[in-house]
Amino acid sequence: xxxxxxxxxxxxxxxxxxxxxxxxxxxxxxxxxxxxxxxxxxxxxxxxxxxxxxxxxxxxxxxxxxxxxxxxxxxxxxxxxxxxxxxxxxxxxxxxxxxxxxxxxxxxxxxxxxxxxxxxxxxxxxxxxxxxxxxxxxxxxxxxxxxxxxxxxxxxxxxxxxxxxxxxxxxxxxxxxxxxxxxxxxxxxxxxxxxxxxxxxxxxxxxxxxxxxxxxxxxxxxxxxxxxxxxxxxxxxxxxxxxxxxxxxxxxxxxxxxxxxxxxxxxxxxxxxxxxxxxxxxxxxxxxxxxxxxxxxxxxxxxxxxxxxxxxxxxxxxxxxxxxxxxxxxxxxxxxxxxxxxxxxxxxxxxxxxxxxxxxxxxxxxxxxxxxxxxxxxxxxxxxxxxxxxxxxxxxxxxxxxxxxxxxxxxxxxxxxx
Ligand code: HEM
Numbered sequence: 001x002x003x004x005x006x007x008x009x010x011x012x013x014x015x016x017x018x019x020x021x022x023x024x025x026x027x028x029x030x031x032x033x034x035x036x037x038x039x040x041x042x043x044x045x046x047x048x049x050x051x052x053x054x055x056x057x058x059x060x061x062x063x064x065x066x067x068x069x070x071x072x073x074x075x076x077x078x079x080x081x082x083x084x085x086x087x088x089x090x091x092x093x094x095x096x097x098x099x100x101x102x103x104x105x106x107x108x109x110x111x112x113x114x115x116x117x118x119x120x121x122x123x124x125x126x127x128x129x130x131x132x133x134x135x136x137x138x139x140x141x142x143x144x145x146x147x148x149x150x151x152x153x154x155x156x157x158x159x160x161x162x163x164x165x166x167x168x169x170x171x172x173x174x175x176x177x178x179x180x181x182x183x184x185x186x187x188x189x190x191x192x193x194x195x196x197x198x199x200x201x202x203x204x205x206x207x208x209x210x211x212x213x214x215x216x217x218x219x220x221x222x223x224x225x226x227x228x229x230x231x232x233x234x235x236x237x238x239x240x241x242x243x244x245x246x247x248x249x250x251x252x253x254x255x256x257x258x259x260x261x262x263x264x265x266x267x268x269x270x271x272x273x274x275x276x277x278x279x280x281x282x283x284x285x286x287x288x289x290x291x292x293x294x295x296x297x298x299x300x301x302x303x304x305x306x307x308x309x310x311x312x313x314x315x316x317x318x319x320x321x322x323x324x325x326x327x328x329x330x331x332x333x334x335x336x337x338x339x340x341x342x343x344x345x346x347x348x349x350x351x352x353x354x355x356x357x358x359x360x361x362x363x364x365x366x367x368x369x370x371x372x373x374x375x376x377x378x379x380x381x382x383x384x385x386x387x388x389x390x391x392x393x394x395x396x397x398x399x400x401x402x403x404x405x406x407x408x409x410x411x412x413x414x415x416x417x418x
Pocket of ligand 1: 305
């Protein structure tokens with residue numbers, strides 16, 4: 001019989017208590033999120049986080065079912081009080097008029113989501129197709145500006161390439177590229193919970209600067225159209241597409257914000273994975289035509305975005321769980337991508353892996369990443385270019401230095417020697 005001197009009996013508990021503990025917010029998960037996610041996927045695949053007030057799903061089949069379910073909502077105002085995603089409904093004071101009137105497609109529901117996404121996607125995909133043949137030139141331009149024998153591949157290569165590409169698609173003036181990059185880095189802070197006051201101030205200033213800039217360019221393009229996406233969007237509006245100026249401005253900014261950090265992380269992650277997996281590197285060098293497969297395997301193995309979410313609109317059963325109306329469901333894209341039920345030997349990084357199931361790095365359903373085709377083209381061109389220019393590229397030090405932003409996993413820096 002237990003007395004006061006007895007050791008406490010083992011307590012059965014969930015391996016983690018909060019969804020945030022699977023992200024870079026927690027130092028252990030920042031260095032390796034996979035151990036915790038695997039434990040959840042195996043022993044607790046539908047876990048209700050009472051702190052963040054969200055369900056947390058980790059199995060591939062459940063994640064796919066949720067992201068593809070078009071009856072689920074996205075707008076954070078649908079979510080129960082106290083849920084972590086409520087922070088997204090709070091607009092920090094001082095945001096420009098556009099942000100009071102409009103939002104990104106990322107958080108819209110139908111019919112507005114479809115109304116805004118359809119013309120935007122139509123114009124954007126035509127621009128991506130036209131850019132395809134010019135992307136190698138942009139990559140070469142970015143790589144040529146690196147002349148040092150040792151450098152940080154994140155800062156010098158993986159950050160500039162996506163910015164240059166999206167700036168050319170949008171039609172940003174070259175002499176404003178520096179500011180544009182600064183605004184993009186500031187505005188993405190809007191997606192992070194737990195911001196400091198200083199970060200919020202930076203987010204507001206950068207978002208407003210971007211909005212002013214896009215509104216100004218839209219006005220200029222109405223008078224003198226150019227060969228760019230801003231001109232396409234104002235033309236579509238003039239031809240009757242039901243889009244307000246604020247919606248165009250915010251969603252052009254969404255293309256910028258949604259695409260930069262993520263594509264940067266994809267490129268630098270793929271380089272690091274190759275440099276730490278010599279047989280894969282040899283295979284890629286022998287056949288650069290594997291660039292597309294390398295991109296897909298990197299997206300599966302360590303995707304740039306940890307999670308996406310949806311809101312349940314009525315009491316129902318989801319993945320066998322009794323989910324109530326207004327509850328939030330977070331799906332772990334990272335855990336789903338390592339699910340052994342669909343990916344044999346999921347922890348092996350293998351660029352020649354047979355595709356047994358689609359990875360979910362880009363989410364799915366109505367909100368599937370609008371930038372996926374561009375990210376794929378850019379990353380493949382960047383990876384081909386990097387290893388063609390620097391065939392002897394190697395890591396300057398073995399340890400990885402991860403960023404600490406929750407929900408976006410990426411390298412803070414990647415020191416390399418050519
Ligand atoms: C490797 C790079 C990228 C990754 C991993 C990524 C991932 C994602 C994910 C997970 C979502 C949410 C999907 C869902 O909820 O089902 C998303 C949405 C979105 N992404 Fe990306 N993305 C990437 C690149 C880009 C690029 C290059 C752009 C733009 C140029 C972009 C713009 C957007 C936008 C605007 C949305 C919202 C779409 C909607 O809700 O309808 N992303 N992305």
